[in-house]
Amino acid sequence: MTRLGHALITALGLGLLLGTFPAQAQTFLTIGTVNNGDMVRMQLLAKEYEAQHPDVRLNWVVLDENTLRQRLTTDITTNGGQFDVITIGAYEAPMWGRQNWLTELKNLPASYGVEDLMPNVRKQLSVDGRLYAVPFYSEGSITYYRTDLFAAKGLTMPEEPTWEQIRGFAEKLHEPARGIYGICLRGKAGWGENMALVTTMVNAFGGRWFDERWEPEIDSPEWHKAVNFYVDMLSAFGPPGPSSNGFNENLALFNAGKCGMWVDASVAGAFVTDRTQSQVPDKAGFAKAPRQITAKGSSWLWTWALAIPASSRKQQAALDFILWATSREYGELVAQRYGISAMPPGTRLSTYANPAYLEATPFAKVTQEAILTADPTSPSIKPVPYVGVQFATIPEFQAVASLVGRQISGALAGNTRVDKILHTSQGAVRRTMKRAGYYDAK
Incomplete structure (x- = not known):
């Protein structure tokens, strides 16, 4: 041995x-x-x-x-x-x-x-x-709002608000001198950050990511209406620097009493009503995610x-x-x-x-309804070739949505115009889809 x-x-x-x-x-x-x-x-x-x-x-x-x-x-x-x-x-x-x-x-x-x-x-x-x-x-996405601020302004939140109504409320609630912003929304770039919200807005405005032949529809009237609406509203009635805010940042703002409204994941309900974390635990109201011309795909x-x-x-x-x-x-x-x-x-x-x-649990009912009614197989009023409400379950989506998310975050930061970045994004996504073999694009 x-x-x-x-x-x-x-x-x-x-x-x-x-x-x-x-x-x-x-x-x-x-x-x-x-x-x-x-x-x-x-x-x-x-x-x-x-x-x-x-x-x-x-x-x-x-x-x-x-x-x-x-x-x-x-x-x-x-x-x-x-x-x-x-x-x-x-x-x-x-x-x-x-x-x-x-x-x-x-x-x-x-x-x-x-x-x-x-x-x-x-x-x-x-x-x-x-x-x-x-x-x-x-989770689904739902609308959070400050019941005390709504009462003070004589406002009533509908159970199923539209984005136009949300904008009107945001304008009335916005008092930055008091440290209160009309609305808080995700602006941080990322396919699971700002694009989760933006995609549901596009769905609500009647749009979709791709048509039945996998042609991108980012440079479409529906996308232009939805994204311009988003950027204009958040720039006018949101907190400073919204392009840096994701879920956690907006949760902190809402819990600090700084958001009149917030549209985001229903899972936050447990935190905005938690007295150990929130300064407004008994002043949070809950409604469905905003719709616009349709409710299809408006909640992720x-x-x-x-x-x-x-x-x-x-x-x-x-x-x-x-x-x-x-x-x-x-x-x-x-x-x-x-x-x-x-x-x-x-x-x-x-x-x-x-x-x-x-x-x-005051947010239980709206959470359950958001989850049970979302249909990933039919997220738009138009037919789609993909599965997913706020995303498309294809390998390329992570890359293309991250690209578009960066562009939209840049527009929110004031670096470029929405119409320009959507046109540019359309071409970039189209090239990606062609290289991946989804269609024989010319």
Whole structure:
């Protein structure tokens, strides 16, 4: 036997004798997630999971939405294996599942209650009935407004406002000298940031991303009306520097009492009504997302979900964690720690069948309706070749919508005119679609 062999045996014997070796090996799970409030709660509550699973340690990589998407996309497409659990959405799940980049979630225990997941949500995370991610929370887009400011101005928010009505309200509410802005909207560039909102506005104004032949329609009358309306309204009645504001920035503004209205994700309802976070928790009202010539596609549908990359070498441990984090028991843990209204919304039928939840949660009804009525297969009054309300579930969408988002954010910052950037964007998107083989464009 070699000297190295003797040394290893001696070290092993001493370790056993002195009890310095752990009883079982530690499993380290690396989790990539977004820095939204519900995920921050998950990170805090996961200490409970680690206490129940002393052989597991969780390594968190928490990033802003745009950076997270870049990191995860690079890792998953190169089979990098950096992550064991990833937070993805309704855009990535079906595409990555179809490419076998995600582990199919099958034969889940009956106690998990797969049938309790909202059908509209479960469908977004599946390919041909095969589930590739489980929903952490789901959302539509809704209108938030300050009930006290509306009352002081003698205004009444309709249950189904139009964008024209929203603009009129914003003008009356806008008092920057008092630190109150008529409306807060996403302006930060990104296909999942400003373009989530802008696309629903385009839908509401009767537009679409592509016609039936995959020809872009960005340089269309509907896009020009919608985007000019958006830029003009937010420039006139929004906070300073709106091109820097995404979901989290606008949430902070609303909670500080600075927004008369805000159109964004329904998941924010738990935060604007939280007395520990909001300065106006009892002054928040809720209505449907604004429509214009149509309500079709005027409210987005999104799911933040947990999935396991096929490249992870810790499949079973990763599965055990994501089932815990999306379980009914996890929802009950959130309710115990933060209140019943803080339960992850939009995922389980049982949540909305709970009278206590409905009574304690003023935004529950409008959230549920937004999720159940959104139709990703028909997001426009015109026929479309794609699936998705505020996005098109094709690989090229991330790039083309990010490009258009940067252009629109630049117009919002006053760098160029809307009509010019839409014309330029049309050509750029058309070239991308041609190179990708969607049609033989001339």
